[in-house]
Amino acid sequence: MLVGVLAGKALPEVAGSLRQMQFGAGSQINIPIAVLIWLMIIPMMMKVDFASIRDVGKRPRGLLVTLFVNWLVKPFSMAFIAWVFFRYVFAAWISPADAGQYIAGCIILAAAPCTAMVFVWSYLTDGDPAYTLVQVSLNDLIMLFLFAPVVRFLVNGASSLRVPFQVLLYAVAIFIVIPLAVGAALRAWLVRAHGRQWFEGKLLPRFAPVSMLALLATLVLIFAFQADNITGKPLHVLLIAVPILIQVYFNSSLAYGLMKLFKVRHAVAAPGALIGASNFFELAVATAIALFGPGSGAALATVVGVLIEVPVMLSVCSFCNRTRHWFQEAEEAA
Numbered sequence: 001m002l003v004g005v006l007a008g009k010a011l012p013e014v015a016g017s018l019r020q021m022q023f024g025a026g027s028q029i030n031i032p033i034a035v036l037i038w039l040m041i042i043p044m045m046m047k048v049d050f051a052s053i054r055d056v057g058k059r060p061r062g063l064l065v066t067l068f069v070n071w072l073v074k075p076f077s078m079a080f081i082a083w084v085f086f087r088y089v090f091a092a093w094i095s096p097a098d099a100g101q102y103i104a105g106c107i108i109l110a111a112a113p114c115t116a117m118v119f120v121w122s123y124l125t126d127g128d129p130a131y132t133l134v135q136v137s138l139n140d141l142i143m144l145f146l147f148a149p150v151v152r153f154l155v156n157g158a159s160s161l162r163v164p165f166q167v168l169l170y171a172v173a174i175f176i177v178i179p180l181a182v183g184a185a186l187r188a189w190l191v192r193a194h195g196r197q198w199f200e201g202k203l204l205p206r207f208a209p210v211s212m213l214a215l216l217a218t219l220v221l222i223f224a225f226q227a228d229n230i231t232g233k234p235l236h237v238l239l240i241a242v243p244i245l246i247q248v249y250f251n252s253s254l255a256y257g258l259m260k261l262f263k264v265r266h267a268v269a270a271p272g273a274l275i276g277a278s279n280f281f282e283l284a285v286a287t288a289i290a291l292f293g294p295g296s297g298a299a300l301a302t303v304v305g306v307l308i309e310v311p312v313m314l315s316v317c318s319f320c321n322r323t324r325h326w327f328q329e330a331e332e333a334a
Contacts, residue, residue, distance in 0.1 A: 001219055001223045001306075001307065002223075003220050003223075004219060004220040004221065004222060004223025004224040004226075004227070005223050005224070005226075005227045005230055005231065006227075007220065007224045007227075008223065008224035008225065008226070008227025008228070009227050009228075009231065011224075012227075012228075015224045015225060015227065018030075018032055018221065018224075018225075019225050019294050023174075029170065029171065029174055029286070029289075029290050030221075030225075030286070030289060030294065032221055033218060033221055033222070033285075033286060033289070034174055034175070034286070036214045036217050036218040036221070037175060037179070037214070037218060037282050037286065038178065038179050038182070039210055039211070039214035040211050040214035040215050040218060040282065041115070041175075041179040041183070041282065042179045042182050042183045042186070043183070043204070043207035043208075043210060043211045044115065044119070044183070044211065045140075045179050045180050045182070045183020045184060045187075046183045046184075046186055046187045046190075046204065046207070047119070047133075047187075047204060049133060049137075049187070059131070059268070061262045061263075061264050062131065062135075062259060062262075062264040062265075062268035062269065062272050063131075063134065063135060063138065063272075065255055065258045065259055065262065065264065065272055066135050066139075066255065066272040066275055066276060067138065067139075067142070068258075069251055069254055069255040069258070069272075069276035070113045070139060070142075070275065070276055071142065071146060071150075073251060073254065074110050074111075074113075074247070074251050074276060075107060075110045075111040075150050075151075075154055076154070077110075077247060077250060077251065078106050078107060078109070078110030078111075078243070078244075078247045079103070079106075079107050079110075079154045079157070081106075081243045081246055081247050081250075082102065082103045082106040082107065082243045082247075083103055084243075085239075085242060085243045086098075086099035086102050086103050086239075086243070087099055087103075090239050093235060093236075093239060094236065094239065097297075098236065098297050100297075101292065101296055101297025101298045101300075101301070102236075102240055102297050102298070102300075102301045103155075104155045104288070104291075104292065104297075104298040104301070105240075105284075105288050105296075105297065105298035105299065105300065105301025105302045105305075106240075106243060106244060106247075106301050106305075107151060107154045107155050108151055108155070108284050108287050108288050108291075108298065108301075108302060109244070109279050109281065109284040109301065109302050109305040110247060110279065111146075111147055111150045111151050111154070111284075112143065112147060112279050112280035112281075112283045112284045112287070113139045113143065113275060113276075113278075113279070113280060114274075114275055114278035114279055114280050114281075115136055115139065115140060115280045115283075117278060117309075117313075118132060118135070118136050118271065118274065118275050118278065119132065119136075121271060121274035121275075121278065121313055121316075121317060122270075122271040122274070124314075124317045124321075125266075125270035125271060125274065125317050125320045125321055126266075126267060126270075126321075127267050127268070127270055127271035128265070128267040128268055128271070131267070131268050131271070132271045132275075135271065135272065135275055136275075139275070140176070140180055143172075143176055143280075144172070144176055144177065144180075147172055147176070147283075148169050148172050151287070170290065171283075171286060171287045171290040171291070172287075174286075175282065175283045175286050175287070176283060187199070190203065218282065219306070222285055222303060222306065223303065225289075225294040225295070225299075226294070226295075226299060226300055226303045228295070229295060229297075229299075229300045229303075230300070230303070233300070236297075236300070237300070237304055237307070240300070240301050240304040241304055241307070241308050244301075244304060244305055244308060245308060245312065248277045248278075248308075248312050248313075248316075249277070249312075249316075251276045251277050252273045252274065252276055252277035252316045253273075254276070255269075255272055255273040255275075255276035255277070256269060256270075256272075256273035256320065259272055259273065259327075260326055260327060263329065264327075265327060266320075266324050266326075266327035269320075269327060270317075270320035270321075270324075273316065273320060274313060274316055274317065274320070277312075277313065277316055278309060278313050279305055279309065281302065281305055281306045281309060284302040284305065285299065285302045285303060285306065287302075288301070288302045
């Protein structure tokens with residue numbers, strides 16, 4: 001993040017040239033970011049065994065809580081919180097035009113449930129990897145159909161902006177459909193050709209450096225493109241962080257509390273709460289750029305989400321680990 005901001009300020013011509021590389025005139029789909037996201041997400045998609053969805057019916061409560069928070073609470077609560085703060089609480093410091101952009105960015109961020117980083121959060125809380133896999137799989141499938149209409153409905157209702165639906169579908173196709181389809185196809189082909197043991201034990205670990213380098217390069221480009229916004233509006237960055245923080249802690253607490261209420265095991269409850277709180281920031285940033293441009297307030301809002309995601313999610317992981325004893329009754333029943 002720091003390297004990206006410094007590079008954007010020191011080499012504005014280079015950052016501007018890279019930012020102008022698009023798939024088509026007016027598409028706002030940045031080619032370098034798209035390629036890097038494919039390199040980062042396709043290996044993650046290769047880990048997802050969509051056949052495991054058929055076993056969900058055996059332990060549905062944790063999954064139902066996660067889906068409820070992700071799709072019936074999170075986008076709508078974020079829209080409401082952002083609307084209250086940017087239209088009223090922060091009205092003295094933010095213009096109406098900026099407020100609309102920031103509301104749109106927050107909605108886009110909240111409507112994209114976390115995918116890749118979920119496996120990290122699950123590992124840090126000793127989560128059930130198979131169950132986490134199912135949660136990620138279903139979220140990805142639902143996102144294919146609900147992300148675009150949810151974003152369009154909420155952005156049109158909570159801000160003065162209008163979402164071009166065709167561009168949004170274009171972004172979903174590039175940043176969800178393509179990596180998901182390629183990852184699933186590669187997994188099926190390679191497992192059939194070489195066996196699951198070779199695929200999971202030898203091949204997938206080799207992709208780890210690729211995904212990590214692609215993630216780092218993506219962050220560098222994102223923050224290079226947003227260098228002027230971040231350094232030019234430090235107060236706005238702090239103000240944007242407030243509703244995002246409230247939303248993260250609200251949704252993680254809600255999901256965690258519901259998991260405890262319905263006596264879900266901690267190995268499912270903790271990752272479920274983290275999935276409900278974190279975001280698929282790669283898709284969110286790319287969608288905001290595709291819809292409103294790389295220098296827009298909406299893109300800045302999604303980038304602020306990236307800024308605070310890791311430290312905030314680590315704090316949620318820490319809380320889940322310290323409260324493991326809350327789920328002793330569910331563990332004994334299991």
